[in-house]
Amino acid sequence: MTLDVFIAERQGRWAALEAAIKTAKRGRLRNQSASDIERFGLLLRQTSSDLAIARRDHPDAPITEYLNTLCARAHPLLYRGRAWRLGAIGPFFATALPRSFRAAGPYIVASLALLLIGFIAGWVAVDVRPDLRASLVPPSLFDEMARGQIGTGVQDAPFAAAFIIQNNIRVALICFAGGMLLGIPTAFVLLSNGWMLGTVAAAVRLGGYDVQFWSLIVPHGVLELSVIVISGGTGLMLGDAILRPRHLRRADALARVAVRAVLLVLGAASLLIIAGTLEAFVSPSGLPDGVKLAVGAAVGVLLYSWLLLAGRGPRRRRMFRFDRPAETPA
Amino acid sequence: MESGQFDTISVRTSDNVTLGYNIAGLGSRLVAQILDNLLAIPLTLIAVLLYGAIASVFVTSAEGATFADAGAGFFAGFAYFGYFFVAEAVTGGKTPGKSAMGLRVIRVDGSAADFGALAVRNVIRVIDVVVVLIGIVVMFFQPQTRRLGDLGAGTIVVRDRATVTLASAVAPPPVMLRTPDAGPPIDGLDHIGSFEHDALRVFLSRPGLSQKLRADLAADIARRLLDRLGLPPGAPERLWPPELLIERVYLQLDQRHR
Numbered sequence: 342m343t344l345d346v347f348i349a350e351r352q353g354r355w356a357a358l359e360a361a362i363k364t365a366k367r368g369r370l371r372n373q374s375a376s377d378i379e380r381f382g383l384l385l386r387q388t389s390s391d392l393a394i395a396r397r398d399h400p401d402a403p404i405t406e407y408l409n410t411l412c413a414r415a416h417p418l419l420y421r422g423r424a425w426r427l428g429a430i431g432p433f434f435a436t437a438l439p440r441s442f443r444a445a446g447p448y449i450v451a452s453l454a455l456l457l458i459g460f461i462a463g464w465v466a467v468d469v470r471p472d473l474r475a476s477l478v479p480p481s482l483f484d485e486m487a488r489g490q491i492g493t494g495v496q497d498a499p500f501a502a503a504f505i506i507q508n509n510i511r512v513a514l515i516c517f518a519g520g521m522l523l524g525i526p527t528a529f530v531l532l533s534n535g536w537m538l539g540t541v542a543a544a545v546r547l548g549g550y551d552v553q554f555w556s557l558i559v560p561h562g563v564l565e566l567s568v569i570v571i572s573g574g575t576g577l578m579l580g581d582a583i584l585r586p587r588h589l590r591r592a593d594a595l596a597r598v599a600v601r602a603v604l605l606v607l608g609a610a611s612l613l614i615i616a617g618t619l620e621a622f623v624s625p626s627g628l629p630d631g632v633k634l635a636v637g638a639a640v641g642v643l644l645y646s647w648l649l650l651a652g653r654g655p656r657r658r659r660m661f662r663f664d665r666p667a668e669t670p671a
Numbered sequence: 672m673e674s675g676q677f678d679t680i681s682v683r684t685s686d687n688v689t690l691g692y693n694i695a696g697l698g699s700r701l702v703a704q705i706l707d708n709l710l711a712i713p714l715t716l717i718a719v720l721l722y723g724a725i726a727s728v729f730v731t732s733a734e735g736a737t738f739a740d741a742g743a744g745f746f747a748g749f750a751y752f753g754y755f756f757v758a759e760a761v762t763g764g765k766t767p768g769k770s771a772m773g774l775r776v777i778r779v780d781g782s783a784a785d786f787g788a789l790a791v792r793n794v795i796r797v798i799d800v801v802v803v804l805i806g807i808v809v810m811f812f813q814p815q816t817r818r819l820g821d822l823g824a825g826t827i828v829v830r831d832r833a834t835v836t837l838a839s840a841v842a843p844p845p846v847m848l849r850t851p852d853a854g855p856p857i858d859g860l861d862h863i864g865s866f867e868h869d870a871l872r873v874f875l876s877r878p879g880l881s882q883k884l885r886a887d888l889a890a891d892i893a894r895r896l897l898d899r900l901g902l903p904p905g906a907p908e909r910l911w912p913p914e915l916l917i918e919r920v921y922l923q924l925d926q927r928h929r
Contacts, residue, residue, distance in 0.1 A: 343925055344869055348841055355837060368763020368775070368783060389688040398865045407840040410833050413690045413781075416682070417763075421783035497735020500726060504738040507745035518798045521819045526798075579823065596779075596825030600787035603794060 344399050351391050355408070358384040358415055365418050378419075385415045436652030438608040441601055443649070445574050448581070452573030455528055456566070459535020460542075467543035478544040498621040506617030509565060510610045516572035517606040520579025527576030534569060556630035559637030561620035564612055567644060571609040575602035612644075680815060680827060682781030690781060693830040694815050695774045700828060701807070707768030711754040718750040719743050756793035760786060765831070773832030784826050792820035845875035849915040853922035857908055859900035860923060867899065871921040889913040896920060 361381050366372050370381060392408040399405055442449070467474055512530060519526030538558075545554040578598050586594035623636055679691040695703075726739035758766040764776030764784045776784045776792070784792075799806025799818045806818035817827055874892060893913035900920075902908055908916060 343865070344842075344872065345925075352837060352841075359833075359837070367761060368765065386686055389684060389686050389690075392690075393688045399869055402869055403835050403840040403842075407833075407835040407837060409691050410835060412684075412688070413682075413692050413829075414831060414833065416684060416690055416781050417775075417777050417783040420684075420781060422785035422787075425786040497730050497732055497738060500730060500735050500738040500742060504742035504745070507742055507749065511745055511748065514794050514797065518795045521795050521798050521823055522802070592822050592825070595823055599791045599823040599825070603791045604787060606794075607790060 344402055344404065347391075347395070347399075348404055351387075354384055354387050355391070355411060358388050358411060362411075362414055362418065368418065369421070370418055381415070382419055385412065385419060388412055388415070433604070434608065438605065439648050439651040441605040441608075442571065444601070445571075445578060445605060448577045449571055449574035451577055452527075452531055452570045455531035455573065456535040456570055459532035459537075460539035461535075462532075463536040463539025463541075464543040465539075467540050467547070471547060474544050474547065477540040502617045502621035505620050506613050509568065509613045509617060513568055513572035513606055513610045513613065516569065516576045517579070517602060518576070520576035520602070521583075522580075523583060524577050524580025527573050527580065531569070531573045534566075538566075552630050556633040557624050560623045560633045560640070561616045561637075563637045563641040564616035564619070564644060567641075568609045568612050568616065572606050575606045578602045615640075678815070680779065680829075682779075684781065692777070692781065692827070693834070695772075695828040695830055697807075697810050697816055699772045699774060699830075700810065700816060703766070703768035703772040703774055705768070706771055707755065707758075707766050710767055711751055714754055715747050715750045719747045722746050752793065752796060755796060756789060759784070759789045759793065764789070764826075769828070773830055774828050775831035776826050776828055779825050779827050784824070788824040788826050791824035792818075792826050795820035795823045842872065842876045843878065845872055845921065847875070847918050847922075849912070850918050850922075853926060854915075854919040857900065857902075857920060857923055858906070859902055860920070860927060862901055863896070863899050863920075863924070867896070868921065868924045871917055871924070874917065875921060886914070889917055892917055 358381075361377070361384060364373065364377075370378050373381075388408060389412045392405070392412050395402065395405040395408050463477075467477060512534075516527045516530050519530065542554065545551060579595060579602060582594040582598045583591055589597065619636070619640070623633065626633075678694045678696075680694060682690045682692060684690060722743050723739075726736075726743065730736050730739050755766055759776060762770070765774070769775060776789070778784050778788055796806070796818075799809070799820055806820070809822075810816050810818050813822070815827055821827055871892070874888065880888070890913045893916045896916065897909060900908070911919070
């Protein structure tokens with residue numbers, strides 16, 4: 342078949358495919374009827390077979406590049422992962438998120454270990470050199486505790502909550518994204534958060550404000566530290582994928598864990614809204630210390646029974662792209 | 672592969688056809704980024720001003736004002752980076768800047784970038800931008816101009832715009848100057864095929880060649896054609912003027928392949 346005949350015979354379907362591409366809104370065909378999408382698939386298959394013929398018979402003709410561009414523009418409209426809908430949020434929190442949490446177990450344990458190392462180091466530092474206490478811990482903290490000012494409520498608590506939530510989400514996302522730099526920023530965030538908590542905890546112990554202090558930390562801290570540890574775990578996942586890609590190429594190993602990890606960190610970060618609200622409204626409030634500690638314990642029990650127990654049992658439906666084995670790009 | 676001026680990645684489709692995607696270069700990526708900043712920065716400012724306005728109405732204490740100020744700073748960051756995520760998620764991989772430059776985010780396997788992939792590349796955008804613009808450095812050295820966020824998400828930014836239109840891909844009709852018909856049958860046409868046919872067609876439909884240039888080119892092409900046809904030394908075709916030979920060979924091939 343000559344080029345002229347080839348083009349004359351088949352350009353109708355190419356024009357039809359081109360027109361169909363233009364009807365796609367926002368890079369998807371969702372607004373179209375089933376028969377239109379079926380027709381789109383047919384046109385794309387026909388055109389890509391034309392492309393294969395053109396490559397073989399007319400490799401240098403401009404029509405070959407035209408057909409390639411046409412197919413390349415149409416391909417992602419048809420080939421895509423499962424769509425994300427609002428209705429998927431429920432199953433995501435009910436099953437997918439706890440499963441991802443358990444799947445990331447070793448990384449989350451490693452992340453917790455880093456936080457604890459920081460904590461112990463901070464504690465020991467203050468214990469060994471109590472004279473350094475003043476330089477490690479803001480002295481104002483002790484003044485406030487001594488005057489009994491802490492635990493009398495924060496003024497403008499909604500703004501305190503907004504500030505706290507945003508700060509913690511920022512830290513969680515940095516923990517995740519730091520995985521791209523081999524997890525070094527992630528480890529730093531974990532160690533330094535542990536260190537801060539350790540130094541302050543040891544210092545208030547010296548001052549004898551233990552109960553006051555922990556009742557100030559525990560109600561929100563259980564949730565907040567858990568989220569930081571989970572985020573740290575996702576960052577360590579990325580770093581590990583880069584350092585030890587095993588049988589995959591580094592880029593593929595990374596892309597394979599990253600989507601699972603980002604969903605885990607986004608899901609976990611949404612818990613920070615609860616944590617921040619507790620931190621602004623409950624932790625500094627005038628409630629009895631026992632109530633505050635009980636709130637923290639209840640939150641902890643709920644959190645970990647959800648993360649450890651939810652979504653066990655057989656999988657009914659594959660809800661999310663990452664439930665499938667990741668495709669390896671050609 | 673297809674067009675020499677761009678780097679491409681090849682994607683093998685389920686129909687076992689290889690598609691070539693033109694990879695967006697560092698230059699167009701940066702221009703798209705600048706265009707997006709022209710939108711994102713004013714939007715961020717507006718968001719922060721709104722936040723401040725709300726705070727000034729409701730804040731009642733100095734302590735609250737401190738929290739509100741610090742919160743506004745974080746809010747600015749979320750608004751700025753949120754712009755890129757929302758824009759990509761809503762449009763299927765094209766921020767307004769990318770759209771203006773004809774760029775689009777897709778996954779390296781050629782499928783559309785989904786919510787998860789866009790979330791990864793936009794969370795990691797913070798590292799790409801904040802850590803001494805490491806994203807630009809990585810894009811410069813990465814053969815496919817991918818930044819860290821692209822590497823993490825398994826995405827790539829490609830040129831989405833049609834470079835060749837159907838009309839421009841169809842060559843103008845060939846012009847026969849020498850002969851109205853195909854002439855006597857030429858031996859040895861079995862030795863040549865669609866490649867020669869396409870080449871002759873390009874020559875015959877080329878406008879604006881001076882007569883001398885056209886004659887020179889024709890002589891060169893005719894010499895090669897005679898070689899390929901494998902005609903015996905005394906064949907009459909060897910005595911035809913080059914342009915006549917080319918036109919007749921073309922017309923005979925055209926009939927044969929039609």
